[in-house]
Amino acid sequence: MSHHDADNLHLLSTGIGGLDSVLGGGLPKDHLYLIQGLAGSGKTTLACQIGFHHASHGKKVLVLTLIAESHAKLLQHLGNFGFFDPALVGSQVLFYGGYKALSEGGLRELLSFISACLSSHQPEIMIVDGFRSIRDSRPSDLALSEFMHSLNALVSTMACTTFLLSPTEGNEAESENTLVDGLIELSQEEDGVRTIRELKVFKARGANHLLGKHAFEICTGGLVVYPRLEAAATRSNHASDASDKQVRFGVPGLDEIVRHGFMQGSITNVIGTPGVGKTILGLHYIHQGLLDNETCLILGFFESPQRLLQKGRKVGIDLSDAMQDGRLEMIWHLPLEVLMDRLASELLENIDRRKVSRVLIDGVEGFHDVAMHPARIKPFLIALVNELRRRNVTTLITQELPYFKSSYRDSDSSESALYENILLLRSTVVSGADQRLLSVMKVRESGYDPAHRIMKISDHGIAIENTVSAGAPFPEKQEGL
Numbered sequence: 001m002s003h004h005d006a007d008n009l010h011l012l013s014t015g016i017g018g019l020d021s022v023l024g025g026g027l028p029k030d031h032l033y034l035i036q037g038l039a040g041s042g043k044t045t046l047a048c049q050i051g052f053h054h055a056s057h058g059k060k061v062l063v064l065t066l067i068a069e070s071h072a073k074l075l076q077h078l079g080n081f082g083f084f085d086p087a088l089v090g091s092q093v094l095f096y097g098g099y100k101a102l103s104e105g106g107l108r109e110l111l112s113f114i115s116a117c118l119s120s121h122q123p124e125i126m127i128v129d130g131f132r133s134i135r136d137s138r139p140s141d142l143a144l145s146e147f148m149h150s151l152n153a154l155v156s157t158m159a160c161t162t163f164l165l166s167p168t169e170g171n172e173a174e175s176e177n178t179l180v181d182g183l184i185e186l187s188q189e190e191d192g193v194r195t196i197r198e199l200k201v202f203k204a205r206g207a208n209h210l211l212g213k214h215a216f217e218i219c220t221g222g223l224v225v226y227p228r229l230e231a232a233a234t235r236s237n238h239a240s241d242a243s244d245k246q247v248r249f250g251v252p253g254l255d256e257i258v259r260h261g262f263m264q265g266s267i268t269n270v271i272g273t274p275g276v277g278k279t280i281l282g283l284h285y286i287h288q289g290l291l292d293n294e295t296c297l298i299l300g301f302f303e304s305p306q307r308l309l310q311k312g313r314k315v316g317i318d319l320s321d322a323m324q325d326g327r328l329e330m331i332w333h334l335p336l337e338v339l340m341d342r343l344a345s346e347l348l349e350n351i352d353r354r355k356v357s358r359v360l361i362d363g364v365e366g367f368h369d370v371a372m373h374p375a376r377i378k379p380f381l382i383a384l385v386n387e388l389r390r391r392n393v394t395t396l397i398t399q400e401l402p403y404f405k406s407s408y409r410d411s412d413s414s415e416s417a418l419y420e421n422i423l424l425l426r427s428t429v430v431s432g433a434d435q436r437l438l439s440v441m442k443v444r445e446s447g448y449d450p451a452h453r454i455m456k457i458s459d460h461g462i463a464i465e466n467t468v469s470a471g472a473p474f475p476e477k478q479e480g481l
């Protein structure tokens with residue numbers, strides 16, 4: 001057995017989607033953890049979800065509440081979630097009230113009560129809900145420190161992983177913060193009228209956890225955590241072998257321009273104004289993948305699957321059979337209140353599950369629209385394309401330009417470094433007629449023809465035609481279609 005495997009034997013899986021990834025595999029067992037956050041942040045749900053996960057696998061869990069009210073409200077709250085199983089209550093999940101011991105005998109009596117419960121039931125997990133009551137009893141700093149030391153020693157001796165739930169925020173130098181083995185904070189980030197939930201692991205002794213904040217959602221099944229992609233990608237250091245295979249684009253004339261296709265596993269950026277044909281170009285690319293027996297995936301923001309299929313049929317690209325038999329799937333989210341890391345998680349999970357080798361991301365600006373922290377966009381995209389390359393997925397990403405732009409030569413060179421290949425589509429006037437032009441701006445590791453070519457869209461799709469003469473002016477103002 002490897003040293004790594006031996007270490008993993010001492011980690012407690014939380015059973016919560018994404019949280020084990022944030023924690024580097026799970027929480028070290030038999031330690032004392034503090035889960036903190038303001039009222040309504042999800043502390044009780046998080047802890048009880050971990051508890052019921054292990055109870056469903058035969059482990060015994062003790063839930064100790066330090067509030068005066070009965071357990072009826074807590075059970076009613078937990079009953080809203082898919083992880084809650086009433087059949088486990090009273091057998092595998094035991095509920096006890098410690099408020100009376102605390103109010104009548106203080107911290108010493110509470111510690112005795114906890115010790116008796118642990119000795120009697122031998123649980124593997126204990127949840128202490130209502131830690132505020134301990135603070136409200138106004139113990140001296142010394143008394144609280146002694147209580148925390150004793151509790152830590154007790155749970156370690158009894159081999160019981162313990163969670164204290166506290167309604168505070170911040171990593172303050174309080175006794176409960178410094179004397180626990182791990183500190184997880186749940187918070188809410190506001191951006192105008194929008195609010196997202198975030199989780200941060202301040203410390204977890206013995207765990208290789210990801211730093212910083214990670215978004216999470218509370219759904220009918222319970223919590224789902226989405227590790228911040230930039231942080232998670234730093235651990236993805238094993239890349240797939242570089243391929244020298246070329247894949248065809250599927251557009252008459254274009255594959256010849258780029259010398260028979262793009263490299264497998266490369267990322268291609270198609271930029272252009274609205275209506276110029278970016279999405280149709282992307283549908284050609286997906287259709288060719290299906291013809292080459294590849295498993296394909298589309299991530300879209302602005303056009304529903306039905307509209308996209310209809311758009312394809314109008315230009316002779318029928319993707320409906322592939323959608324029905326599963327060779328092609330589409331993830332579609334309006335760019336509104338959806339988490340950026342959830343999108344990445346869905347995309348990569350689908351790729352891994354279905355062994356996808358060709359992806360179209362239609363409208364990279366959708367990520368800009370959903371970002372709570374705009375400064376994250378560039379590192380997020382760097383991490384995303386790195387994950388796609390690592391999986392050897394050949395990817396096409398469309399990007400919209402404004403109708404009017406003084407010059408295309410002022411593009412963000414740092415952003416272009418994300419992509420091996422860049423195609424520019426634009427509409428302009430050639431010989432007195434409105435025309436669409438396609439220009440290959442960059443193809444890494446391959447030669448290409450840089451000439452501007454006329455691009456036609458008909459009932460049979462896109463075709464690349466004759467070269468625009470070298471003397472044709474580059475339009476300084478971009479006219480919309």
